[in-house]
Amino acid sequence: MVEITSPAFKDNSTGALADVNLQKAMRHVRVNFIEKRAKAAAALPEFDDLRSSARAIKDHVLDHLDLYLEAYEAKVTERGGHVHWAANAIEARGIVLDICRKVNAKTATKGKSMITEEIGLNDFLEKNGVTPIETDLGEYIIQLRGEHPSHIIAPAVHLTMDQVREDFRKAHKHLPADRPLNEPQSLLLEARGILRDRFLKADVGITGANFLVAETGSSVIVTNEGNGDLTQILPKVHIVVASIEKIVPTLEDMSQIVRVLARSATGQEMSVYTTLSTGPRRKGDPDGPEQYHVILLDNGRSTMLGNEFRDMLRCIRCGACMNHCPVYQSVGGHAYGWVYPGPMGSVLTPALIGIEKSAHLPNASTLCGRCESVCPMQIPLPKLLRHWREREFEQHLTPASVRFGLGIWAYAAKRPALYQRMTGFTMGMLRFLSGGRGRFRWLPLAGGWTKHRDLSAPQGRTFMAQWKAKQARISK
C-alpha cells in the first residue's frame, strides 16, 4: 500500500527542492510535455470543440451512471466475462486474490494502472504469494527501485537516465560491465528481454482501463509499449480493474474522447496502441485469455457523484494538469504523498483518503488556473480545490494561526472607516521603518515573505487618505 505522507507535504517539498536529480529530471516535464501538447492542440483546429464534446459525453454518463453500468455488466456477461462489484480497496484486492487463487497463480503480469496503485494491489499480492510483475518500462523501473509512480502516465519521470542505468546494473546482474546502457533504446531492449519470459510464464494478467464501453462490454487500454496487450492476451486469466466512472456509452463516444486524450497527455495524435478487450477467447480465436474478469471499483466515487466534486469524475487521467502545474513542476509527484499527484490528485486524494489526511494538498496551489485551461475534460480544478478549502474551513482543519489572522483581517475589511484608519497608521509606520530604502529584507510577522524575497515598503499615505484629502481640497 502506498504510505500516506501527504500531511508532510511541506517537508516533502523542501526535500524535493533540494534533490538535485529530481530537479534535473523535472526539467523534462517543463519542456517536453508542454511543448508537445501545445503543438498537437494547435494542429487540430477543432481541438477545443472536441474538448467540449468529450465533456458532454462524460457529463451525460454521470447523469445516467447506474443505467450505463448495468448495461455494461449485461454486455460483459453476454460475452462470457465476469463482472465483480467492489465498494472499496479491500474488497477489490480480495476479489483479485480470489481469482488468482482459483487458478493457482504464482505470478501476475501487470499493465500500467493507477487504479491498482490506489488499491495497493502489488504489496497485497506479494504478501499472499502471488508475485506481481510490472511490464510498462516506467513501472518496471519503479518496481526495481521499490518506489511508487510520481506521475500518472510517466511513472518514472522523477528519475534521470543515470539513475535508471544504475538501477539496471544493480538488478540485471547478468549484464557484462561493458554492455552500453546509454540510450533509452538499450534500456528498453534489456527490459524487454527479461520481460518476454515473464509474459509467457504468467498465470494472470492484470490491467486497468481507460474506458469501459457499455455498448459492447469492452474494456479499452491506451498504451505506447504494447506490454498491455501481452499482459491481457497471453495469460489464462485477464483481470481488468477499473473505477465506475470509466464508462462511456458507445465506441463512437470512446473514440471521440481518445482524440483529446493522447494529445493532452503526450502530444501524440493517438497512442501507439488502443486495445479493446471484449470477453474471453472465443472458439476459433487464435489467442486471448480463458477467463475475463472486470472489477468495478467505487471507492468513494458514488459519494463524489452527489457532491460538489462531481466534475472530477470526468477525469480521463491524461496528466496535462500536472505537466502544466508550477507546483508539480517544482516538487514532483512524490511530495504530494499518495497515489495521485498534481492538481487532479489534490482534488481526488481528499475524496479518497479523507481531507484530514490530505489537508495541505488543496492549499498547495497558486490557483493559477493553467491546469483548467489545458484539461481536455474542462474540469474546473481551481474551483474544486477551493471547495476543499471551504470544507477545511468549515471543519476547523484550517490552521489556528491562519484562522486567527484571517479573522482579524476580515473584521477590519468589513468596516471601511476602521480599516482606513488602521491601514493609514500602519502604512505610515512601515514607510518610516523602511528608512527610505523602499524595501525590507526582514519584517516581524512577514517571515514567510521575506525568507526568500524583499518586501517593498509602502509609498507612504494610502490612496484612500490621499484621495479624501484631495476631494476635501476640491470641495473647499
Place this chain on the structure above:
Amino acid sequence: MKTEKKKPRVGLFVTCLVDLFRPSVGFATVELLEQAGCEVDVPFAQTCCGQPAYNSGDRKDAREIARQVIEAFEGYDYVVAPSGSCAGMLKKHYAELFADEPAFHKRAVAFSMRVHELVSFLHDVRGIKEVSASFDAKVTYHDSCSGLRELGIQNQPRQLLASVKGVTLAEMKGPDICCGFGGTFCVKYPDVSNAIVGEKTASINATGADLLLAGDLGCLMNMSGKLKREGSKVKARHIAEVLAGMTSEPAIGEG
C-alpha cells in the same frame, strides 16, 4: 458643449495592495480613465475584494465583503480595478457567492457585467488603441494568471504598450506562467513559491529588459522582491504607471 455625450461614470475599485502599498498606481489609473473620457469616483466604503477569505475557504466573510462592495458600487456605469485578480474576483466569483439568495444574486450578476480590469476596459470598452505617454525602456510583460485566464487579457496591454514612445517589448519565455505569488500561498508555502518565482526571475533576467511590467501589484511585489533579493538590476512597475506617463515615483521596492 451641450452636444457632448454624457461622460460615463466609473467607480474605481482601488484594490487593497494599490491602496496600501502603491497609491501612485491608483492615481495613474484615474489619469488613464479620465483621458479615456470617463468621470471617476472612488467610493469610500471599499477595502479589499475578499479574495484572502474566499481562497481560504471562508465563504461567509467573502460573501459579506462582496455584499459591501456591490452595495458601494451601485449606480456607476462601470466598476474598474487596476488588477486582473481583483477584477476577476468581482466579475467571475461574486455572483456565485449568492447562489442561494435569488434577489441579491440578480444584483450581483448585474454588478459583474459592469466590472472591468483597467487595461482591457481602456482597450475593449473605451476603444483606446494608443496612449500619448513616452518612456525610454526595454520592458518585459508578465501575464498575471487571473487576468489572462479568467478575463482573457493578453493582447490589450501589449498593444497599448507598443504605442508608448521609447518602449520596446522583449517577451520573456513563458510570460503566461504563474509567478508563484498565489495570494496567501506565497507565505504558506514559501519554499515552493520561491522555486516558482525563481524560474520566473530567470526568464525575466534572460530578456535583457530593464523594466518588468504587469497589471497586478501582488505578482509585481512578488517578482520584484525576488529580483531585488537576487541583486538583479531589473526594475518593476505597474503597467498603468507607464501608460499614464506617471513614472516619477521610484519603481517598486526602490527608495
